[in-house]
Amino acid sequence: MRLRGLATATVLTSLLTGLAAGLSAPAAADTGVAHYSSQIENDGTDVYYPSGATGELPVALMLQGAQVHRMHYARYAREIASHGFVVVVPNHKRLLFFDNDYYASQSQPAETVDWMDDENARAGSPLQGRIDTDTLVLLGHSFGGATGLAIAESTCVTPFCTGLTYTMPSEVKAGSFFGTNNKLPGLGIFPEVDNRVPVQLVQGTADGVALPADAETTYGKIKDNPKQIVRLAGANHYGITDAQNPAGADPDAAAQTITQDQSIETAARWAARFLKAALGDAAAAGYVWSTGDAADPLVTVTGAQ
Template identity: 30%
Template sequence: MSTIRSVWWAATMPGHEPPFDTAHLRVYYSAVPDGSDRERLSGVMAADTSGAPYPVALIVSGVNVGQEAYRWLACALAERGIVAVTYDWVGTLFGGLHGITPGVDLDAAKPDGYGTRPTCPSLRPVLDALAAMTGPVAGLLDLDRVALIGHSAGGTVALQSASFLPEIKAVATYGAHTMVATMLGWPAGTVLPAQADCPVLLVAGENDGVINGSADRYGEDAATRRDPITRTFDEALPDRDGANLLVRLAGANHFGIVHPVDHTAARAFLDLPADGDPAEHRALLAELVGAFCRTHLRGGPDAQAELDKLTENPGVAAVRRR
């Protein structure tokens, strides 16, 4: 197994006042320990250059979910030859509150703004900051091959923003959809077209209580409305000859991508209990997301064959392609 290490960096968020103008990044990479004094004294290990330049996966968090919750996934991706990046940005949330945010431009999500610019303004500054990094991964990142991996609101803004960043070659989301709140001026039940000119993997847990608990935002009755993730797959994405996937994980819940779950923040109190072992859900999710990213960032028949085989795993309750 590879030695996975991480280093920190930072990105300035234009248009925001201190202290809410900085995102703190963590970059996970495959390392080659050398036992040197420099390594012993600094704690920083040299990167394995054998697979460079490395494609990048940018993990976009859910609201008030700290980046440590996705460390397990970042390490799993780094083991698969993809440099993974997480970030925390404490900024303005809905209603003037402050907390960890993926970055949401509400005006860009309104009827007169949607489709004109990303709804996630943090993506460009973070990617630009990665290009300027010093340290062990400097010069080893292929920032023309980037995947967005978004959870919950982070997945929604990834789906709404990817096409504005030409380096994005794949989008994978967990517990996310493009149904939009009526408070932004949209009719009840509106599903916005995804802004993603690349293959998309939508992953949903069978026991997602958070999406069910949010149905009133969209002007719908939770008891009668259609699943918004399924509607996103059907209505928001174009046909891509089977490259777009909808995968439903048996027994997983909304926070199945998070480990450990922090019950002092975010909305895990709305979630349903998971059926089965959450560790097994995460292991399958890492395999799925890793194979999807390798297929569309690195290419090759082996990655596609691995992805196809994973959709037959007993932990997958249902799969659709388009």
């Protein structure tokens, strides 16, 4: 997926838990994950949360990839939730370049903040009184990751912004984006990313849609620390969806050389721990900035605090 002007690489032209990884990193919180359906604005939304967790939980908004239905992120969302997040996965349908389909938008964080306030107060909500309404983090895939970078800049960026101006909600604290770069289509230009919050890129080395070299260049264009790029060996563009090449989305012709379980668990673990570190979790910070790279045989990591 190429950012800022497309949904996948063709949008403007037509868009281990494997053994080695499991042994190489701390296990996710053993709380169990519950699920229910909700709605954010007009978007049908899946909500995942650690059922046994205590205290208030931060919310992670999943910005879906272009033309990828929310149901394809169930396993990834559950993995993130197991680390202590309420994960919301809306189906955000809108018109983009004459195509009415699933395309993330910069409007979604503000809509999610409203949902957080309402859901935390709603009698009968499984999360009544359990949501940290001051804290929202971002997850994104492909076009959704592009949208996340635009949100992190607090700037209205076409085609992710549907208004004339944009201000990032103060509740947004960090973002982790999979299969994401900011190469302008047809121009070969990578604009600077003037991020206001910590940003992590998770990039599959076998990605045939969002090329690894473009993610490296994008990482170099992220201006402000903390920032990090996690290279996930053998994962392709659909390493975080429940199955390869989900129906409705542009396929990745490059084969993934690790299992889907491996790619989902590893990508989710690194995303969740980066986001927790950004929220002040010392153990997570130690993992993502010090010990995790050497312990995890599937990744190589570059970062700056």
